[in-house]
Amino acid sequence: MELPNSFNELTVRQFQEASRILKFEDDLLERHIQLIACLTNQTIDWVESHTPAQIGEMVKKLDFLLKPDVNKKPSKFLVLNKTVYSPILKMETINWGQVKTIKVLGEKAEYDNQYLNQQLACVYSKLNWYGKAVYSASDHAKKSQDLLDAKLGDVYGTLFFYSNVLEKLSPVIENSLKEATQTIAETMPEIMKWAKENPQILAEAGLKVS
Numbered sequence: 001m002e003l004p005n006s007f008n009e010l011t012v013r014q015f016q017e018a019s020r021i022l023k024f025e026d027d028l029l030e031r032h033i034q035l036i037a038c039l040t041n042q043t044i045d046w047v048e049s050h051t052p053a054q055i056g057e058m059v060k061k062l063d064f065l066l067k068p069d070v071n072k073k074p075s076k077f078l079v080l081n082k083t084v085y086s087p088i089l090k091m092e093t094i095n096w097g098q099v100k101t102i103k104v105l106g107e108k109a110e111y112d113n114q115y116l117n118q119q120l121a122c123v124y125s126k127l128n129w130y131g132k133a134v135y136s137a138s139d140h141a142k143k144s145q146d147l148l149d150a151k152l153g154d155v156y157g158t159l160f161f162y163s164n165v166l167e168k169l170s171p172v173i174e175n176s177l178k179e180a181t182q183t184i185a186e187t188m189p190e191i192m193k194w195a196k197e198n199p200q201i202l203a204e205a206g207l208k209v210s
Helices: 012-024 028-040 044-048 052-060 096-109 113-121 137-149 152-178 188-197 199-203
Strands: 078-080 083-087 124-126
Touching: 012 028, 012 113, 012 137, 012 152, 028 044, 028 052, 078 137, 083 137, 096 113, 113 137, 113 152, 124 137
Parallel strands: none
Antiparallel strands: 078 083, 083 124
């Protein structure tokens, strides 16, 4: 069973589980065994059936975990569990609820990557019959579950894009939390102006403002 050789090949599920192992497992040998099981989708018993030398060779292939290098250009389409998803990358189409949820989950994600699939569910939508991605919060649970199977290299760029948007939106969000009447629509012209004045930030994610 082959081990992945980069972050791009990890599924969101594997990334979250590997993050949990690295954070909570203190015993070095046990950590390596659990990581190998996680990244090969095998059981602990399967890993332990190998010789120490074989396990050592597999551990050497985990060096990529020490030097993250993830693709920043999001894939336009994902097919997960027979459903086609697409990221929502036009800033003028995101709603206030999405922004607040992404922010809250992003703050939690600083300490726990277990929220990554839920963050992604805020910015991915399944395609309708007309081939368009229309966001709906009602299928958040299903999207969160499906996106666990997405490759990190296909979806990381979407969060990279939104992290830059949220950096600009942060003062607006803080103000809105204090004043419920504030809406994202009132600030969108300023945000769009900022995006057009800073094309290099979006370009890093392979994006542009239309």
